[in-house]
Amino acid sequence: MTTERGEEIFIDYEHTTYKEETELFFKNLPHYTRDYLVALLPIASWIRRYNLMWLMRDLIAGITVGIVVVPQSMAYAKIAMLPPQYGLYTAFVGLCVYCLFATSKDISIGPTAVMSLLVGQTITRVTSESTTITGPEIAVTFSLLTGGIAMFLGLVRLGILVDFIPACSIAGFMTGSAITITIGQWPKLFGIKGINTQDSTYLIFGNFFKHLPGAQLDVAFGLTGLLFLYGIRYGCQYLSKRYPKYSTHLFFFGIMRNGILIIFATLIVFLMNIGKTTSPVSILKDIPAGFQAMAVPRVDTESISAIASSLPSGIIILILEHCAIAKSFGRINNYTTPIAGIFSGCVVVLALYALTPAFYYIPDATLSAVVIHAVADLVSGPSYIKRLAAVSLWELFVFVVTVIVTFFTSVEYGIYASVALSIVILLFRIARPRFWGLGRVPLADNGVADEKTKQQRYLYVPFNHPSLGKLVEPLPSGVLMCRIDESFTYPNSGYISDRIIAYCKEHTRRGGQVLKKGDRAWNDDADPVTEAAREQLPPLHALILDVASVNRLDSSGLQAVVDASTALNRYAGHHVELHFVNIVHPAIRRALIVAGFGTQPVPGDEGQEILPVVPASKDGPQKQAVDEEAASSDDDERKQGPQHIESVDTGSTATLSNPIPIPKDVYPFFHWSADEAVNAAVRSLSVHRVD
Incomplete structure (x- = not known):
């Protein structure tokens, strides 16, 4: 709008009636429908622009991620109190399907540490109360229902729910969960038997030091593995700055450190077991080849009622771990082609059909080292806490309460405490504005x-x-x-x-x-x-x-x-x-x-x-x-x-x-x-x- 200098402008608005708004909505309904369908399958908007340059990059990225996902998914299955092959099953499906329905290149859909912890706690709780439901049946029912609810939220575009969970709640939940998972892996890292890793974190912490004199040879693989992982990580970062010419090669070498560690640890344990009937360290042992557990899942009223109390926390974890993180990567990188997940899925299938005999000798302590190394970055450090305290003491309070509740109870109660406290503070701010x-x-x-x-x-x-x-x-x-x-x-x-x-x-x-x-x-x-x-x-x-x-x-x-x-x-x-x-x-x-x-x-x-x-x-x-x-x-x-x-x-x-x-x-x-x-x-x- 332009106007002559000094000319007075008087403001008024023409009132739009509900009838006019309704007519406008139905007029634009075909356009809304098309946008909705394209949003459901975003691959349709970019697959026609796919080229060989992208293909080579996705192939390299997919193979690299696959090498990371294979040992990590088996380790997460152990956290979930499931046989290792279930981690590979979950990784394959998520990696292959995700590229059809989403756009984030930086997200690999599959088993995660926090969700595995919740599934493990749910399996432990249900199996202690009922002997008619097995752990895999509980996990399948839990995954099916949480996935169905998450799909419904996506179809009706309720991603706005993510905005009701503040960053301090996410940070507190992730920190508390990472601490819980890390301490829960200490007994396996040291080869200590007789500790229930599904207890509250403070009990595991106390029992660990109580049984520390009973540490086995596993501790050599566990601590050496951690030293190797962090050494490669920081070494590659240092060398990339010192020699920028080789930064790409060093980056991929650093990404594959999990796979390299598993290969060498497995080879050493294999050599140690030649001529022995009993392994001196705890190992994975037999893993069935292929998709032998694939079948129609058992979903009945008994199994649904058994896991019903854990469903809300499972949905919140799905939202936190995927939607919130995907948004963060999207703001940082502002690019997409998630087809690399298909190549990662192919690596998982290759591992399931061709490499399962080699998985027999993977030491549990090494898998624990992989888990600890993976979740340690989820812990918010002193610098974050200091900045949060400078911004808002209320948000710092939410963060601290979430971590403490998770440490002394379970990840479920930590989630509920975090979300409930955040909502209470939000409602108080609305009810008592400045x-x-x-x-x-x-x-x-x-x-x-x-x-x-x-x-x-x-x-x-x-x-x-x-x-x-x-x-x-x-x-x-x-x-x-x-x-x-x-x-x-x-x-x-x-x-x-x-x-x-x-x-x-x-x-x-x-x-x-x-x-x-x-x-x-x-x-x-x-x-x-x-x-x-x-x-x-x-x-x-x-x-x-x-x-x-x-x-x-x-x-x-x-x-x-x-x-x-x-x-x-x-x-x-x-x-x-x-x-x-x-x-x-x-x-x-x-x-x-x-x-x-x-x-x-x-x-x-x-x-x-x-x-x-x-x-x-x-x-x-x-x-x-x-x-x-x-x-x-x-x-x-x-x-x-x-x-x-x-x-x-x-x-x-x-x-x-x-x-x-x-x-x-x-x-x-x-x-x-x-x-x-x-x-x-x-x-x-x-x-x-x-x-």
């Missing part, structure tokens, strides 16, 4: 002052502002301004209304009649001492509400504004003007117009209900007043602005070379600048001076 009384600071005349009127411009800030508080001046006598830092809805409507009334009473004197004790409301603090202390204060003429941070106003919030207005009118003994600054959404403006705040004073009885819970009489004054206010939005004669109104398209913008003056609303109590609102209140005060 509220500020505003003063103003004069701005220097460096082009800020209005060129036409030469009026002083001001910056409006809270009186207790940490930097500008000493410079803040009060507004003109009888005029107050406050800011609400949250949507005005039913959880906080009563609180905000009370804060508005209390703020106005603290800074003005009563103008209305002081009622007797028996006639006063419970929240009326009128008494001789209070009234005498306020006698030197000015009477209340106008209240300005800065609603720039209010992006929603529901019926409860609107009624609360009406109630506050009524209470202030009674307190002042006359109509108190309510001015609104920075109304950001047309729906909020429309709601205020319906309530009569566009053209004040509000006609009809004070204290009327805008949307009464119990319908009033159709012939009563309340119904008439509300109807009049609703009709006022279309009645130009009721508007106290200019007769000629220019409708503005808010989607357009003014060019920088042709600046415009501050727009004016066609309703005199809606403003686009705080200065304009204060000046309007002062002008009306000069006309209707209050003694």
Whole structure:
């Protein structure tokens, strides 16, 4: 939008009816349907652009990831209290199917450490209560139901649920789970028998040191394996910086360190077992070749009821470990071709059919080293905790509570504690938003002052502002301004209304009649001492509400504004003007117009209900007043602005070379600048001076 310099612009919005919105929706329905189907199968949008260069890169990446996934998935199966081959089954399916339905190149769908831990805890709990259900049956039923629920959430596009889980909860959950998994692997790392690794983490920690003298030869493979993994990792990082020419080769060598470790450890154990009937270290032993466990799963009421209590936590883990992490990678890398997963899946199939005899001698301690090395990066270090404490102590509290609960109970309770505490804090912030009384600071005349009127411009800030508080001046006598830092809805409507009334009473004197004790409301603090202390204060003429941070106003919030207005009118003994600054959404403006705040004073009885819970009489004054206010939005004669109104398209913008003056609303109590609102209140005060 361009306009001549100095030309006044008056803002109004054309109301879109529900009928028009419905017609527009059905008109665009074919377009919405096409976008939905493309989003379900994103491979259709990029497979036609696939080329040989991408193929070679995906082939290398897929083989490299496959070498990592094979030992890691078997280790995670052990965490889940399942035979190792189930980890390979899960890895193959996820790797091959994922590229059809998603876009993140950096995610390898398959068994994960935290989900494996939850499955293991669920299997331990169910098998201790029932002897008719096996561990694999529990895992299959659990996977099928959580996968089905996750698919439903994806089909109906409920990925927004991820946004309700804050980063501090994710960090605390991941840290607690990583600590739990790491300590749970210590007995296998040291070859210690007789410790239940499905107990709470603090019990495993204590029992480990209790049985530490019983460590076996496994500890040599475990600790050496950890030393090898971290040595290769940091060594490759150092050499890549020292010799950038070989950084790509060093990167792939570092990625394959798990596979290299498993190969050498297995070879050493094989040589150690030549001529022996019993292995000196704990090993995997027989792993069936191929997909021998593939069959129709057993899913009945018994198995479903047995795992039902673990399903919510399983869904949350799926969301946390995949959606949240995928979003993070997407923000960092901003690229896709996830077809490399198919090549990784081929490596898994090759391992299942050709390499299972070699898996016999894989030492359990080495697999524990692989797991510990993989999950250690999930732990948030001191630097994260220090930054989190600087940002928000509440978020630090959520993080610490999540880690502690996970450590002393289980990963399930850690998840529930994290999510529940985050929701409670969120609801508290919504129900008790920040509220500020505003003063103003004069701005220097460096082009800020209005060129036409030469009026002083001001910056409006809270009186207790940490930097500008000493410079803040009060507004003109009888005029107050406050800011609400949250949507005005039913959880906080009563609180905000009370804060508005209390703020106005603290800074003005009563103008209305002081009622007797028996006639006063419970929240009326009128008494001789209070009234005498306020006698030197000015009477209340106008209240300005800065609603720039209010992006929603529901019926409860609107009624609360009406109630506050009524209470202030009674307190002042006359109509108190309510001015609104920075109304950001047309729906909020429309709601205020319906309530009569566009053209004040509000006609009809004070204290009327805008949307009464119990319908009033159709012939009563309340119904008439509300109807009049609703009709006022279309009645130009009721508007106290200019007769000629220019409708503005808010989607357009003014060019920088042709600046415009501050727009004016066609309703005199809606403003686009705080200065304009204060000046309007002062002008009306000069006309209707209050003694």
